[in-house]
Amino acid sequence: MSATTGLRDGAWSRRVARMALVLAAVAFLVLFLVLPLCAVFAEALRKGLHAYLAAIDQSDAFAAIRLTLLVAAIAVPMNIVFGVAAAWAVARFEFPGKALLGALIDLPFSVSPVIAGLVYVLLFGAQGWFGPWLEAHGVRLIFAVPGLVLATMFVTLPFVARELIPLMQAQGSEEEEAARVLGANGWQMFFRVTLPKIRWALLYGVLLCNARAMGEFGAVSVVSGHIRGLTTTMPLEIEMRYNEYDYVGAFAVASLLALLALLTLAAKSALEWRYGDELAAHAPGGH
Amino acid sequence: MAGRRRVLPGFGLALGYTLACLGLLVLLPLAALVWKASGIGMAGLLHLLATPRTQAALRLSFGAAFIAALANAAFGLLVAWVLVRYRFPGRRLLDALVDLPFALPTAVAGIALTALYAPNGWLGQTLATFGLRVAYTRLGIGVAMVFVGFPFVVRTVQPVLAALDRDMEEAAESLGARRAQTFVRVILPMLAPALLTGFALALARAVGEYGSVIFIAGNIPMRSEIAPLLIVQKLEAFDYAGAAALGVVMLGFSLLLLLALSLLQRRSRRWAEQPA
Numbered sequence: 001m002s003a004t005t006g007l008r009d010g011a012w013s014r015r016v017a018r019m020a021l022v023l024a025a026v027a028f029l030v031l032f033l034v035l036p037l038c039a040v041f042a043e044a045l046r047k048g049l050h051a052y053l054a055a056i057d058q059s060d061a062f063a064a065i066r067l068t069l070l071v072a073a074i075a076v077p078m079n080i081v082f083g084v085a086a087a088w089a090v091a092r093f094e095f096p097g098k099a100l101l102g103a104l105i106d107l108p109f110s111v112s113p114v115i116a117g118l119v120y121v122l123l124f125g126a127q128g129w130f131g132p133w134l135e136a137h138g139v140r141l142i143f144a145v146p147g148l149v150l151a152t153m154f155v156t157l158p159f160v161a162r163e164l165i166p167l168m169q170a171q172g173s174e175e176e177e178a179a180r181v182l183g184a185n186g187w188q189m190f191f192r193v194t195l196p197k198i199r200w201a202l203l204y205g206v207l208l209c210n211a212r213a214m215g216e217f218g219a220v221s222v223v224s225g226h227i228r229g230l231t232t233t234m235p236l237e238i239e240m241r242y243n244e245y246d247y248v249g250a251f252a253v254a255s256l257l258a259l260l261a262l263l264t265l266a267a268k269s270a271l272e273w274r275y276g277d278e279l280a281a282h283a284p285g286g287h
Numbered sequence: 288m289a290g291r292r293r294v295l296p297g298f299g300l301a302l303g304y305t306l307a308c309l310g311l312l313v314l315l316p317l318a319a320l321v322w323k324a325s326g327i328g329m330a331g332l333l334h335l336l337a338t339p340r341t342q343a344a345l346r347l348s349f350g351a352a353f354i355a356a357l358a359n360a361a362f363g364l365l366v367a368w369v370l371v372r373y374r375f376p377g378r379r380l381l382d383a384l385v386d387l388p389f390a391l392p393t394a395v396a397g398i399a400l401t402a403l404y405a406p407n408g409w410l411g412q413t414l415a416t417f418g419l420r421v422a423y424t425r426l427g428i429g430v431a432m433v434f435v436g437f438p439f440v441v442r443t444v445q446p447v448l449a450a451l452d453r454d455m456e457e458a459a460e461s462l463g464a465r466r467a468q469t470f471v472r473v474i475l476p477m478l479a480p481a482l483l484t485g486f487a488l489a490l491a492r493a494v495g496e497y498g499s500v501i502f503i504a505g506n507i508p509m510r511s512e513i514a515p516l517l518i519v520q521k522l523e524a525f526d527y528a529g530a531a532a533l534g535v536v537m538l539g540f541s542l543l544l545l546l547a548l549s550l551l552q553r554r555s556r557r558w559a560e561q562p563a
Contacts, residue, residue, distance in 0.1 A: 014466070018373055025369040026381065028362050032434055033387045035409065036399040043402050082308045089301040104309055109488075110541055111317075112495025114515035115534045118522060119316030122323045127527050129319050154312055177294045186296035208389065215392025217498035222519060235394040235498070242398055242502070251402075254395040261390035268390075269383040 040258045044251035055252035063229040064237035064253065070145070071220075071233060072213040075152040079209050080202070083160025088194075090161075091168035092176075102165070108157045116154045117222025120147055143225030148233065151219035156209045163205035164198055167279070171197055200275040204268065211264045215257055320538075323531035335532050340508055341517065348514040349540065351425060352493035355432035359489045360482055362433075363440025370441070371448045385441050388434050393498025400431055401503045423505030428513065431499040436489030443485035444478055451477060479555040487548040494541055 045052050055061070086105055090098060108116065122128050124141040134141060141147045175197070179189040195202075217235040224231045226240060234253055242250035272279060327335065335341055370382050388396065404411045404421035411422055421427045451474070459469045497515040505511045514537050521530035 025366045039399045039403045085301040086305040110491045122319045211390045217394040264390040
């Protein structure tokens with residue numbers, strides 16, 4: 001008798017513990033993630049829908065949106081080419097210094113965004129290594145769009161490569177070798193065999209890369225110079241409006257980026273649920 | 288390997304392009320940083336490090352990031368555990384939500400957290416009745432750093448926890464171990480390497496974090512001024528050498544810290560593979 005009661009007590013206390021843990025986790029996620037997200041939209045709509053739309057329907061806002069899209073449109077494709085090339089070299093070949101190369105690819109993740117912007121100012125700014133030469137030739141990189149692109153490329157560099165390298169290492173190269181033996185040339189092999197095998201992981205990396213590229217603040221803020229309508233991306237426009245006490249305006253632009261973040265998360269989750277096997281490197285024998 | 292190299296094309300092109308990009312985008316600019324920093328000389332560097340304001344900013348950046356990463360290790364482990372081990376309605380939604388800090392731009396997170404924790408904000412009002420101020424204090428810096436670093440621990444621990452062999456847990460329990468004992472003696476050692484990786488990633492991110500912190504920090508010199516902000520201020524005062532030197536110091540500390548953590552991780556992995 002007492003043994004069964006003990007067992008039931010154990011099951012009961014275990015269920016209570018489980019409920020408590022789930023509640024604690026949910027409470028943390030709501031407090032730290034859901035509430036800030038809700039706050040963005042609540043603050044943007046604080047003075048009503050009309051004020052919200054008026055805050056977005058401004059030439060500065062449109063210029064910021066255009067610039068953000070332009071920077072991402074250059075930085076993301078560059079990142080795709082870099083990521084695929086790096087993954088091909090690292091995952092398919094053995095060469096001395098491979099581990100070092102892997103560490104270098106990840107390096108931008110350990111560098112403060114502010115430093116990522118700073119290095120380009122030191123390189124191309126008026127006081128920088130190439131500054132006087134660029135000035136003499138009438139080229140402006142810092143406080144101009146090229147600087148924004150460079151800083152964005154620096155901070156997003158590892159995204160695609162990081163997704164592809166473990167996947168391609170786990171997939172192995174038998175199919176590519178077979179394609180070669182059957183007479184495919186290099187590009188045929190890449191577009192018909194390799195790309196289909198990595199497309200979902202590539203898309204996954206692109207989603208994360210794009211979110212960061214459009215949302216980057218620190219690095220871009222250092223090289224931008226904050227020239228309204230010319231070098232202010234959306235995150236910088238948010239900062240400028242916020243510092244001018246235009247809170248509805250700041251949160252209105254922020255709400256657009258928050259929507260982009262939600263879209264990114266939705267697309268990312270959809271990829272994970274549908275193509276989970278093709279995303280993660282399921283090496284035999286587990287992790 | 289030699290045979291493989293002959294069969295698959297594109298090694299030279301791929302490696303060449305990778306190295307060219309890394310060299311031009313990362314290594315050359317970092318070289319410029321070190322070169323510019325060396326302009327102030329050893330005496331200048333020591334003077335910079337001896338300045339109370341620099342010391343305060345570095346202490347704050349690394350200290351707050353360390354505490355935030357510790358908090359993230361605890362909460363991240365909790366959330367990963369709940370997501371992997373329990374089934375409940377809304378689990379997938381929560382799982383997707385974990386990555387929000389990766390997707391939400393830091394400036395947006397910064398102003399949202401500030402609005403939330405400001406004295407008249409949703410949470411700030413409640414906390415104020417307990418005499419707790421978060422926005423415009425160091426506590427706010429910690430909150431922002433927890434936000435940006437949170438997904439790292441969950442995403443490194445989650446796959447390891449999911450792949451964990453449950454035989455050992457069951458063996459421990461059948462031998463009479465209590466639940467807490469099993470967790471501390473059996474599960475935690477096996478999760479330790481992943482937990483350390485997540486901790487290191489969250490720490491590295493928090494140390495350099497700028498966008499989300501500067502809105503909530505208050506930015507009072509000596510009290511709530513983080514090191515990246517000090518770099519920006521030096522830059523705005525045209526003190527390029529000082530900004531570069533502080534950048535090199537930050538980078539050096541971060542890399543040393545990451546190196547130490549990766550050594551610790553290697554050790555914990557060996558420990559995990561041979562449970563006592």
